[in-house]
Amino acid sequence: MAQTSTIQNDTKAAEEYAARVFETIKQRNPGETEFHQAVEEFLNSVIPALAKEPKYEANGILEQLTEPERLISFRVPWVDDSGAVNVNRGYRVQFNSAIGPYKGGLRFHPSVTGSIVKFLGFEQIFKNSLTGLPIGGGKGGSDFDPKGKSDAEVMRFCQSFMTELQKHIGPDTDVPAGDIGVGGREIGYLFGQYKRLRGAYDAGTLTGKGLSYGGSLARTEATGYGLVYFTVEMLEAAGETIRGKKIVVSGSGNVAIYAIEKAHELGAKVIVCSDSAGFVYDKEGIKVETVKQLKEVERKRISEYVIIHPSAEYYAGGDVWSVPCDIALPCATQNEINADQARALVKNGVIAVAEGANMPSTLEAVDIYHENKVLFGPAKAANAGGVAVSALEMAQNSTRMSWTFQTVDEHLQNIMKDIHKNSSNAASEYGASGNLVIGSNIAGFLKVADTMIAQGII
Known part of the structure; x- marks a missing residue:
């Protein structure tokens, strides 16, 4: 009976800790409904882990995890085919680098806001952790809409966007990729401008590249x-x-x-x-x-x-x-x-x-x-397969090697099997057998949180 009471007390303390953090998030980030939604799901899921290990509260892990290490917002001016000047807004959130360089896509879509980018970057922390690969969480994009634009307009926008973004990225710092509205065409223009400005062929700075300049087979798929x-x-x-x-x-x-x-x-x-x-x-x-x-x-x-x-x-x-x-x-x-x-x-x-x-x-x-x-x-x-193969593209760029489609696809299959197994095991261990929401959040969280504790308050 005493043991049951202790478990209940620990759970209640964990729930109160998570609730305090969530209230702070809502007050500090008013109106960011998508970010609130992502954080709420995560906090509710990891309560069993918080209850089992008080060290996470003692080290302020949730407070640190839910605040980006860096949030960058910038102006993106560009000229359309009629000669008119247009101005969009660009973003990059570098959310957590505990287990590796920031990694996450760029989204070009009219719906992109600071809230959208933050929710995507926050989710990316744990998705990337689940892959088992050394990559942290980041995301970015713009409210620019490539639909209906000519190739020349898309190129001019991408060049303007990268002119600012290049100050904040690199193969060992932050490695963007594609997302909604950012495919092979956009990655090509972005990489070309990065190479021009930096005067270096840092192939590992962007993933989702064309096969002729450092891309990976099976990344598209x-x-x-x-x-x-x-x-x-x-x-x-x-x-x-x-x-x-x-x-x-x-x-x-x-x-x-x-x-x-x-x-x-x-x-x-x-x-x-x-x-x-x-x-x-x-x-x-x-x-x-x-x-x-x-x-x-x-x-x-x-x-x-x-x-x-x-x-x-x-x-x-x-x-x-x-x-x-x-x-x-x-x-x-x-x-x-x-x-x-x-x-x-x-x-x-x-x-x-x-x-x-x-x-x-x-x-x-x-x-x-x-x-x-x-x-x-x-x-x-x-959906972690995309970022997993992006990390495999980074590995190929680092060794200046290209793997076969079959090799990459086999790695992908094994990674997805491991993600399912680890999420299922975590769900079972923490009393939520079959619930992959709880399992994936806890499995992703533990690796990042333990690494943050090992690295100190930074």
């Missing part, structure tokens, strides 16, 4: 492939298989495309993909080569799919999560699945949800998955 590999691990742990399952994928960008490709290779059938204007339903299975042509080459809307494949159906402004499926892979953007949509998925028989985008499910949606025994792979675990 990594996030989508890794998402499916993680989904397979979740299903197998529950005695299920991906073969024969119907899958709904949101988005039609890099993550979505290669999740569709790998799911089809493993015997599943993806029947839906989307963009911001609507979604395509193809009962015979989405033709991934068509999506690649439309999105990666022609940069067109997904509605064009039905012109090429008339048997498919297009729903303008439709809700992809209303389509019955066995597995849902949200690969578009944050908070794209709310509570009502989560209930619709459950009602239609979904057995698994794995996040390809960053924080695509609201906290209420996640609660509904758990209440209804839906297998759930949170983003920081399920």
Whole structure:
């Protein structure tokens, strides 16, 4: 009885500590709802670890973890094709470097704000820790929208953006990559300007590069492939298989495309993909080569799919999560699945949800998955394949070697298996068996927190 009382007291103390930190976060960062959401989920998840080890409170670990080491905001002026001057805002958050140089993508999208960048950078700390590779957490971007811009306009913007960013990055300091709106074209322009300004060929300063100048095979496919590999691990742990399952994928960008490709290779059938204007339903299975042509080459809307494949159906402004499926892979953007949509998925028989985008499910949606025994792979675990292969690209750049696609893909599969295993083990150890939200947060947290204690108050 005394032991039970002690455990309860420790848990209560941990809950009070987490609550105090969260109140400070809300007061210090007013209006930053996405950042608040990411921090709240994390704090609630790691309470069992805080209760077990009082040293984390004694060393002020949560206070340090939730405050970025550095937050950079800067003006990005550029001239469009008509000769008009435009001004966007650029960001880079260098959140935590305890286990390695800052690592995280750049997002170019009108929705980018300080709150968005901070939530992404905070999540990146634990995602990067889960990979087992020596990389810290960072993120960045701009409210610039590359859609509808000419190549010349994108180049001029990227050159202006990098003119400021280059002061803060480097292969042993901070290594950006791509994200929404930042693909091979943008990385090429960014790297070219960095090289020009620094007068050095620091290939390891950016990842997601073209193969001709230090990129890695399988990097393009990594996030989508890794998402499916993680989904397979979740299903197998529950005695299920991906073969024969119907899958709904949101988005039609890099993550979505290669999740569709790998799911089809493993015997599943993806029947839906989307963009911001609507979604395509193809009962015979989405033709991934068509999506690649439309999105990666022609940069067109997904509605064009039905012109090429008339048997498919297009729903303008439709809700992809209303389509019955066995597995849902949200690969578009944050908070794209709310509570009502989560209930619709459950009602239609979904057995698994794995996040390809960053924080695509609201906290209420996640609660509904758990209440209804839906297998759930949170983003920081399920979509870590991209940053993992970015770190492998850094390793290749450091040795001036190029690995085969098969070698990189094998590393990726093993990393995703280890992430699932370590998250599952942590969940079990801390009394939340099967809850990969708690497991992934604790597994990612412990490595970073223990390293921070070892390095002192800095």
